[in-house]
Amino acid sequence: MEFVIGFCNEENIPVYFETTDIAVASKPFYSDMWKALSFMSPNLKELQEISKKLPAEVRVNYAIKVSINGSDEFDTRDRIMNSSKDIVCKLISHIPVIMVTLGDKGLLLASRQSDDTVSLVHYPAQKIETPVSASGAGDCLCAGYVSGVLQGKSQDECVAMGLKAATSALLSHRPVPIELNVN
Template identity: 30%
Template sequence: DTTKRNLIERPSKIVVLGGAVVDMVARPKEKTEIIIGTSNPGSCAESDGGVGRNVAEALGRLGCNPVLYSAIGSDLRGQGLMERLEGVGCTNMSVVVKDASTATYLAVLNGDGDLHVAIANMGVLSEIAVPPKEIFEQGIEFLVMDGNPTVSVLRQASEFAVENGITICLEPTSVPKARAVAQDQELLSRITYAFPNVDELMAMAEKLSDRPELTLEDLATINHLPHIQVAAAMVLKQMNPDGAHLVITMGDKGVFLASRRNDEVSKLQHFPAPYGVEVKNATGAGDSLCAAFIASLVNGKSESDAVAIGMQAATLSLECANRAVSPNLADLKLS
């Protein structure tokens, strides 16, 4: 294994640790049934993806000069993926794994555009390593982690970050990965900002419940509170004891910002989804929101303002048909 660089070549305040994936989508002609066992006329498209990579691209387009630390295969797909990232202002420090292929996700859709079958080749992501300690000593302010590295890698990286006063953010990535993080109390206690969707939040809360015999709905009824508020309070209690925030994405129901400062009771603020959004591609919307939220904090915004700006970024990416992250993020006003 070799790293492309050992030191950051230009000033950066954000390190992203997570997955880089090439997404391939095949679909038959519209309203055409797939015939199994033979060739079907249709179209194929390839694009860059992966939660960490998406967040890094969005941060790059927002002018934040992020550093992405990931793992790719020694192949043309990986090389092209990283070159395109550098083209939008990201420093790449990915580990190149010999005799491995870059992570790929191949989806075959049916004639209505719904998933028919998919194959995920993600083995190389298990090779994502802890960034060198000296990276955290170069003026970094935020470490953004997705759920693709192993929990031990996330824990060690978070330790380096805490030692250098760096704020830690988590994009859970999936329900199983969210559960894995929730099970590691040491890791969870270092996280100040997390960006789960509602399913990931519920999975984390269920792992943290001190009354496992009761469902979240039971606890909500007992406490006369909405179940999302109960779940958020349970997760926030185990996060950074000095204060923590959850940005909970709920699709067309908008976003909830749940916050706890020191020992105060957690607060919940709702941001409705904008009307009239023409959804063309939802794969990078949450990642765009995460990136714009963090970029807003770097620019001195409050958490509430950061959510509002993040939702603008998510909308731009939702309306972008062929990319996870919209190039129009470059036009977003952060100050």
């Protein structure tokens, strides 16, 4: 992991770190390797595990701009945002985009802005009555999002592509659907 991140950093190649699970989530944070990441997508538990590995001196003085997209579950959303924002602000000085996955609650996307603020946007998940399998949904979310980034789409379009891909996975018997059209 250290070699790949170091190589990408030297070659100016953005690195997307998909945390996978709690055992892997904090690995880059045992050294300064994490400071070379461009994107990461932990869930809440992984984010909390990562926070235990951060050095105490990491800067946290960002102004936060909050946006809510179509969610009416204020209590849950506010609790999630409050529990995440301090950790996200510690990471955002080095990792410009952090997607905190929230399962059936959607995701929280934090991005460092050019005016030295942090944009924190909640994107609710599409309600699915009978999901077939959750296996692969997070990977498809990341794949759809990255596909949008590579196509130069806006943040909202990238997230929409990711959520569409995740929904396809939830409705499939396979972790990654045979056909995955996110456009």
